[in-house]
Amino acid sequence: xxxxxALNGRKSPITIISxxxxxxxxxxxxxxxxxxxxxxxxxxxxxxxxxxxITTPRIKITAIPVSHRLSCFAYKLEQVNIERxxxxxxxxxxxxxxxxxxxxxxxxxxxxxxxxxxxxxxxTFDSHEPISYxxxxxxxxxxxxxxxxxxxxxxxxxxTYLHILIDRAIKTxxxxxxxxxxxxxxxxxxxxxxxxxxxxxxxxxxxxxEARGVFPDTHxxxxxxxxxxx
Numbered sequence: 001x002x003x004x005x006a007l008n009g010r011k012s013p014i015t016i017i018s019x020x021x022x023x024x025x026x027x028x029x030x031x032x033x034x035x036x037x038x039x040x041x042x043x044x045x046x047x048x049x050x051x052x053x054i055t056t057p058r059i060k061i062t063a064i065p066v067s068h069r070l071s072c073f074a075y076k077l078e079q080v081n082i083e084r085x086x087x088x089x090x091x092x093x094x095x096x097x098x099x100x101x102x103x104x105x106x107x108x109x110x111x112x113x114x115x116x117x118x119x120x121x122x123x124t125f126d127s128h129e130p131i132s133y134x135x136x137x138x139x140x141x142x143x144x145x146x147x148x149x150x151x152x153x154x155x156x157x158x159x160t161y162l163h164i165l166i167d168r169a170i171k172t173x174x175x176x177x178x179x180x181x182x183x184x185x186x187x188x189x190x191x192x193x194x195x196x197x198x199x200x201x202x203x204x205x206x207x208x209x210e211a212r213g214v215f216p217d218t219h220x221x222x223x224x225x226x227x228x229x230x
Contacts, residue, residue: 002026006038013040015055017061019071020045046073057081064148066139068173074136076149081106084124087107094118131229134189137196140170141179146186154229155189156221158196159207177207181214190230 005014016022023043029035046052046063054061064160072099083105091101096110096118104110110118134155136145149155160174170174175183179193184192192215197204204220213220219227 002041003036006036010039013042015042015044016055017044017075018046019064019073020047029206046071047124055080064145064150066136066142066145068138068140070138072138074134074145074149075138076134076152078151079130082127082130084120084127087123087125090190091121094123096123105141133229134187136183138173140173141175142181143183143186146183149183149187149189152189154191154193154197154227155184155187156193157183159194159211160196162201162206162210169194179208179213181211181218184215184218190217191227192218193221193227194218 002014015121022060023045026043030037030039030169044054049065051065052063058079058081060078062078062079063073064076065070066074084103086101089106094112096104100110104120104123107120107124109120110123112118115153116221132152134149134152134157135148136156137158140156158175158178159177159180161169161176163176163178168174169179174196180192180194192211194207195212197207201207208218208220221227
């Protein structure tokens with residue numbers, strides 16, 4: 001994937017959050033392949049089986065350990081510091097310079113001179129509520145973690161097997177489509193996306209039917225498809 005990004009002309013750096021060991025693996029890949037790199041790659045490795053929080057200027061990422069044969073984490077992504085849409089006409093009216101727009105969109109007032117401050121509410125419009133998204137894959141069914149994702153709008157949850165193979169799911173530490181629906185229902189999210197299906201299935205229709213039997217607003221996460229988080 002990283003090589004594909006480079007071939008597509010990516011220049012901006014990328015940060016990868018992962019269980020411990022991925023950076024070493026990537027270094028071996030670099031040394032043994034003709035990797036075409038056009039951007040910097042930074043790794044944040046999750047070294048212990050504990051919940052960890054990584055905060056960026058725009059997104060708060062919570063890594064939550066789940067149950068699999070290897071070290072594996074679920075992730076919750078929450079927007080922070082949401083920019084407010086500019087009221088362009090108001091900015092023109094007060095002749096506010098472009099270089100001040102960034103701070104204004106982040107909620108700051110604008111001071112014209114020591115005796116006059118334009119409140120931010122005059123220069124911007126209300127923004128949407130922060131969006132939150134949960135990503136849960138490669139794990140045994142963990143209903144005890146539902147509260148961790150109860151503030152998420154949309155959750156992606158693995159649904160490797162149909163529930164008739166629940167014994168297989170437990171043995172391999174995966175989840176069923178029904179269990180994915182149960183997790184979304186318990187977490188009271190708005191929308192569920194399911195994926196990570198076993199290659200034994202030629203169609204995902206039964207997975208969708210099974211999950212929707214528990215949680216109606218379920219969709220198949222197909223490659224290349226986009227979804228609105230709500």
